[in-house]
Amino acid sequence: MMSKTIMTVAAFIFSLWAACADTVEYNLVWRGVRTWSDSLHTVRTIGLDSAVYPDQTGIPVLMWEIASPDVDVADVRHAPLTYEEEEVVRHAGMAYNPAPQWSVVSATDRKRTRHYLRMNPFISVDGKVRKVTAFRVVSSEGTAAVKSSPDEESKAERYAASSVLASGDWVKIRVGQTGIYKLTYEQIKNMGFASPANVRVHGYGGAMLPESFSEPYTDDLPEVSVYMYKGSDSVFGPGDYILFYGQGPVSWKYDGATRLYAHTRNVYSDYGYYFVTAGDNEGLRVEEADGESATGGLTATSFTDYYVHEKDSISLINSGKIFWGEAFRSPRLSYSFTPSISNIMAEKATMVIDAVGTYSTSTDISANVNGTEIGRLTIPAKPVSDLSVSGKIATGTYTFTPNAGNSLPIKLTYSSSSGTAYLNYFEVNLKRKLVKNSGSPLFFRIIDYVGKTDAGVEVLVDGVDDDVQIWDITDKSAVRRMPLEKSGAVGSFSADLSEVREFVAVSPSADSFMTPDIIGRVKNQNLHGLGQMDMVIIAHPDFVSEANRLAEWHSSYDGMNAVVVEAETVYNEFSSGTPDATAYRRFMKMFYDRAKGEDDEPKYLILFGDGCFDNRQITRDRNASGEIFRLLTYQSDNSLSETASYTTDDYFALLDDNEGNAIEAELMDICVGRIPASTVEQARSAVDKILGYLNNEVVGNWKNQILFIADDGDGNQHMESADTVANLAQAMYPDIIVKKMFLDAYVQEVAASGESYPVAKREFDDYIKFGIAMVNYMGHGSYEGWANERILTMDDMTGMYNECLPFWVTATCGFTRFDSYVNSGGEVLMMNANGGAMGLFSTSRTVYAGPNENINLQLMRNMMTRDDEGVTITLGEAARRAKNALPGDANRMSFIFIGDPAVRLAVPYSHKVTIDSINGLPAEPSRQDTIGALDIVTLSGYIKKYGGDYDPSFNGYAHVSVFDKESEVTTLCNDAGSTPFAFKYRSSLLFSGKAEVKDGRFTIQFQMPKDIRYNYGPGKIVVYAVDEENNYEANGSYADICVGGEADDAGYEDKGPEIRMYLNTPQFTNGGKVNSSPLFVANVSDDSGINTVGSGIGHDIVMIIDDDPKQQYVLNHYFEPETGNYKEGTVTYQLSGLAEGKHKLFFRVWDIQNNSSSAELEFEVDPDYAPELYDVYVYPNPVVNDANFVCVHDRPQTPVNVTVSVYDLAGRMLWTSGKTLLTDSSNRTTVTWNIRSDGGLNAVDGIYLARVVFEDSDGLKSARTVKLIVRAQ
Structure with missing residues (x-):
């Protein structure tokens, strides 16, 4: 029998997994039209609980996780749209079907495949759009997502066990464009290699790594075939050189559908990098290829070539991958380009133009080749109403027949004298004769037969002399010299051209090769040899020491395997030394693929360094800005819309196979955090804060x-x-x-x-x-x-x-x-x-x-x-x-x-507080206690381990907060056109105090204030407890208590609280001088307790400066009771921005029976009033291990800089330390010295002098000198 479950859409991802159910019914909760806005853009949307909004149309999309992809949608119910909803739907311009449009999509989360039902919740009925209100999902019986079990061993085999950089001597070089490069014997020798004849080149240059893990990837640093020119003596020596193929930052890919080549510009680097080494054995050389046959009579005398012009200069929104080049605006509306391309044939050619327009009306760019217009690129109007969009992009493809010859004059002209357009790039595919008419290498590929024949083709190359060789460079690690037959000036070879192959005609003895830049020596490294890691920190080199502090903490206290690596070492092994953000991701995927189980998988990645939208820093004057401490960022493809463009570190967490194609729909496999430090000081302070937080300081x-x-x-x-x-x-x-x-x-x-x-x-x-x-x-x-x-x-x-x-x-x-x-x-x-x-x-x-x-x-x-x-x-x-x-x-x-993604929120989690007694009776939900105004209440409780039993080892204190009933607050409609909003809030704090926790138990007594709301209703008790010695913390709450009414036997008295108050220090005298931001302190006490509720009219703790209502401060929340004594406590408040001159301070406080007391004091603000150092002393003295310098001062709760310098009796400075500290209310600040010199040497026994300089945030100083004796053990 089919079972049914009725559910309301209240959470975004709904699990449809039910052990027995194969039908789930959903009722959708619609919220009407809402407006989302920012400073540039407004979007009207239709609110639907838990929907996602994948674009800016405002149309919601539903997506639920399902157990199986085998589902169906049935019994769809619907309702009409409101007029406002119809307007949103009409503006979106989407078409709808009579049945809901839905599909099942899949995503992978930590090697588990998850399936989602994705639905557009609108349908069309009789030509009218209606919204879906309910439906059923019918599925085959399913279970929770099961972790896929591919051959993990085979995945691990994708990676070398050890990098080639792990041993030997290595020199890094770089190339600026694709071509054949030359390294001379002398250059190799100067690199420090003892055996230049055994030179090897490793890497794959500057092509941007594929973002999708479904595409092929080359691990570590493959060896590149090199041609060794040995001169006439056949011995590699002075005057000789090697040649190798170098890939620059622009790569080309053949599209079989369009039969065109399209380029990709590396957005992370302007260079491609390689590594040179020389060992005991000869490396890969350009070898003779096996002969191929051409029996079908097919010949080739021409080839397809390509050219691109792309000048990256500006970003329109400082976001996204795309940078724009030439600006078309008045007075310059056209640009001319004349690529030098030889032996152009008058056959069909193709030009692709990509540009952006920023004008409010449609414009166009005309393309002219050889004086003839070949097409016009129409650029849509930029919407005037949407300020978030900086322009509209357009791409056009145009065919033309160029003039035969050796040049290709191109002119691009913009049609508008009012607007502005920017060129992204134009690229050309054209036919050239296969003629090598200079010493320069001739790169060629023949696509005429790709996918058309398996028969061999005879390739005829004109302009060939005895020095010319034809290399097959399709596989850069196995470059082969094609057998070349020469007949006069024509050379021929046979090749199977059914697939795309790349060739180059080279004259090895010619002096026409490019020379790579020599970067320098590379230290041995071996990221491939690392064991499995829980945490990886990729850091700028200047931040490695700080990153190591963080890694060491996690290793010591969290038991993590953590490692810190410099970004460049990641590039070296995972992107051929070329900066590439995907290298970070590939590095993490290595650990992910090698993992033998969940416990073995990487969990955290920290990017330790700031980032920039401009990864190549092409829009910034580097000389003016100095060195930039940055790691790479991943930028979205959208580079024009402030609302659709983004940068995200999520990209580095997508580690499953096939991820990287559609990152907005993919799931993170690890946690990623960034510490965006730009200086060493920032890096240090960030780690100091994180470690202080982790250490629960x-x-x-x-x-x-x-x-x-x-x-x-x-x-x-x-x-x-x-x-x-x-x-x-x-x-x-x-x-x-x-x-x-x-x-x-x-x-x-x-x-x-x-x-x-x-x-x-x-x-x-x-x-x-x-x-x-x-x-x-x-x-x-x-x-x-x-x-x-x-x-x-x-x-x-x-x-x-x-x-x-x-x-x-x-x-x-x-x-x-x-x-x-x-x-x-x-x-x-x-x-x-x-x-x-x-x-x-x-x-x-x-x-x-x-x-x-x-x-x-x-x-x-x-x-x-x-x-x-x-x-x-x-x-x-x-x-x-x-x-x-x-x-x-x-x-x-x-x-x-x-920050550090491995940090936990510092709320108590190791222990739990339980209230077990109220006024001597068991605290039980079945028996609700009632406490009223002026009741004397005694609470008792105990601490237990979370999920465990009472813990008698817990000793410290408990902070108890008792709250009145929730109240409804209605907002004030401050802004024109706003409407009231009502919300529930438990804002009234009836009591806040501390109790000692001894052997895991505590008791606290207090008297309820008179100012409560007398109606009866549920109150709440919340307790925080801490054992600082054992570093335990606990919390707990009790909600089965009723607050209301008044004590039957309440006693009354009419005496107000006692007050003792001062500014900055107890030594303050009335009328004395203070700085412009003194700390106000009032010690108050009363037999019935202090009223901090403030719910009664005029019963707040208040301070008023100079009788000015604008300088009236309510200080209820600044009262801190003494531990275990609710009858007395301290009010502390930091004043700021006080004007120079004399002032009067008025203070009033009430007890819980609404008796008040007040006091006044006068003071004078002197902006030049230096901090007072009442005393400086050292303990212990004599010093054995650490010397603690204690400053007694008048600058509580304020930032100060304390500098301590230690001198021997000869006046030589042994040690100095300057620290910015936030002082506390005790008026005592301590700096500790470990009795070591600045050079790390232990101080010898003897007498020393220490000078202490105490400086406030305004630069005002006081100083004292103290003597200390060192008796080191």
């Missing part, structure tokens, strides 16, 4: 909180999306505190400089300063920051100082456009040495809100999920899974991972 409750920020406007699209993602995160990870910051929920201020959200911006700045585990932003933005209201600016990111490093998710346009010449916000955050980010999942190009929501949802589904061992998966794996859940979605290609 900064613990605290910040690690148990994540923040979602949404822009306003756009019909509430960003807020709706952020709310959906945030709610999913809260549902999946209830032990995490989810914060929401939706801009339209804040009061907007309007000034001459524009709109702003000062309160929201201040809150965001505070989240960054005090710590948040993840920041997730959805809305408008650019490489300079977020939102029109400037919630985040470049100045913010540059000056960011934060020890608690969040992971940033930024679903906004081009925030991390790392391949630009201009630094992007994401790069600044990652490279900021003093804070910013530890990593980002961000965007390098324009993205759209609807697809952004899809990928953000998928990321949240995976970000804190656990693997089979109960450990949180890495951020790179979460990103890989998120992207793989959206095959065919073009928007996902613009999302990139910045």
Whole structure:
């Protein structure tokens, strides 16, 4: 009996695998017309839950994973479109059938073939387009995707066990164009080779590697056949030379369908590279070929030649593979070209022209050959309404008959004096006589008989003397000299021309060969000899030491096999030394193909170095910019549309056979991250931050909180999306505190400089300063920051100082456009040495809100999920899974991972907190406790290992947060035309405090504030705990608690809290001087506890400067209670931007019974007020191992530079260190010396002097000298 399952489309990829079901029914959820916009472009779309949008038409496409490709679609139900939906469909201009258009497509994920049902959810009924609302999928009984089991051993055999570069002496050379090259005996000798006669050449030059793994690939460095010219004595010596075929950066491929040759320009390099060596044995030589017969009377006296003109000069959008050449604009509307081609025949020829136009109306370029117009290339108009498109491309093919002779005059003329067009290239296929009339090599190929006959052909070459040889260069590793018969000036040879073959006529004794550039010696290397790796880091050579630090950590602590390799070594073994992005991918595929199982497969690739859209650096003045520390980038074919062009590192993760053809629909097999460092200092700071994060250097409750920020406007699209993602995160990870910051929920201020959200911006700045585990932003933005209201600016990111490093998710346009010449916000955050980010999942190009929501949802589904061992998966794996859940979605290609993909989000995962008692009674879901205003509450709990039992070894503290009920927040409609948006948010924090955890248990007592919402409803308790000694962290939550009402036996008192406050240091005296950004500190206490809820009118903790309402600060969230004592704590707040002169500060705080106290202090801001060093001391003193220099100062929670210089009594400096540090609120900063000199020598016993210079961020300094005694063991 057929079973049936009813499902709603609520997740993007739907598994149709059911053990017993062979029919699944789907109900589609349509969302009406939505508008996606950026600064250049607007797209009207039809919203459909979990659809993908593969192009810019706005038409959704459904795609579901299915167990078997054998499926059928049945029982299709449909509904009419709304008027707005009809407009979108009409604008898309697509045709629809009476039945849904669907197909089954396949993709491969880590050697598993996955099948997807792809459907266009519109049909045509009686000439009207309707939308599909439900249907059934009928399939044969299936199982989950099964890993393919090809012959892994045969795959491993694709690769050499060891590279030829592993031993011997090697010199790298390069060639600028395809041709026959000459290396003299003297050059070979000067390379340092002892046996020049045994010279060998290896490589395959500069042809760009095929992107598709379905095409043939040459592994390592094949040997090239060389011709050795030995002169009259037949001994290779002075005056002699070798000749070899060198492939330049332009390659040609024959198309059997058009019978034309088409060129490919290497987009990564202007040269092709080879390697020269000389060992004990003679290498490959040009040998005599076996004779072939021509018995059918077929002859050839002409050949097909080709020519291309392509001048790469500019990129119209700084994105994509294509660069453009000559600009056709007034006053220059035409260009003339006269290729020097000899022996042209007056037979059919073909020209292909490729150009782009940027004008708003249709224009054309006329092509003129030998004074005759052969055709006009019509270039479509660039749409005026779409500012994201920089031009329209056109390609035309024209046939003509050239004049017989030795030149081909070509003229291209643009028709418009108003617009601009750019030439990409033109290429010509034509016939030439087979005549060798100079000493230069004559390259030729004869395609007249390709695919037409198996009979041999007699090839007749005119202009042949006794020195001429004909080489078959079809196989560069087996070049053969064809047997040549001469009759006068005509030479002939026989050949089978049923397939394409390449020949060259050479005069070996002629002085007409090109000379390669000699690059220099190459160190031995052997990437082919590496064992299986979990992690590979490809680094710029200047970053190798920093990359090694990262690799060593993962090897030591994660147990990974990790290796760091320089990019050039990858090119040397995987692209013949020629820079090519596909070499990175081929290198990773070697490990992938050699793997004997999943555990053996590579998992992570880190690209350690910045990238550029211009891989060849042809648009930048290199002399002016200096050395550029960059790795290659993969760019899309689209080079004209800001919304369709992209750069992606996903390309390097596509490792299955046949991948690389359609990367937008293919699935990542490894995790890829990029550390876009441009300097050694940036590389060091990035690794310092990552290692600090991995080593868990900064613990605290910040690690148990994540923040979602949404822009306003756009019909509430960003807020709706952020709310959906945030709610999913809260549902999946209830032990995490989810914060929401939706801009339209804040009061907007309007000034001459524009709109702003000062309160929201201040809150965001505070989240960054005090710590948040993840920041997730959805809305408008650019490489300079977020939102029109400037919630985040470049100045913010540059000056960011934060020890608690969040992971940033930024679903906004081009925030991390790392391949630009201009630094992007994401790069600044990652490279900021003093804070910013530890990593980002961000965007390098324009993205759209609807697809952004899809990928953000998928990321949240995976970000804190656990693997089979109960450990949180890495951020790179979460990103890989998120992207793989959206095959065919073009928007996902613009999302990139910045940082180390093997890092896990620093939320607690090793242990779990359990609340087991509330007010002495068991905490059980079956018995819901109620806590009300002024209730004294006692909570108890314990720590257990995740998935395990109570852990008595856990000792530290627990941070307990108690929340009121969720409330509904309605936005303010700040922007004209906006509508209210209502969302649920648990914003009211009733209590926040710390308790000691001893032997795995904790108890905390507190009194509930009077300012609660008195209606009854579900509250929530969230606990974060840490054991710093054992590096354990835990979290947990309890939601079976009711909040509401008031305590029956509440006692009342009327005394407000006690206050003791100061600026910067406890030594501060009223009226004293401070710097312009002092730290405000208030120690407060009250027998009933401090009110931090703020839900009662006027009951916030506030600070006001100079009685100015605009300088009023709400400090509820800045109160930190003492551990185990809810009755007292400290408020700390960093002031900034204070004007010079005298000021007054007013401070008010309330207890939980709504009694208040206030205090005032006066102070004077002096911008030139140098930091005060109250004391500098050394401990221990005498010093045995490490000396700790402690500075007691008045610059808490601010960046400072501390320089310590140690001298002996003779005045010789032994050691110096200057560090930029972020001080804490203790007013003590420590610098440690390992009692070694700068040269690495141990300090001898004796007395030393240390000078300590303490400098603030404004450059103001104080200094002290201290004496220390060294007694080294």
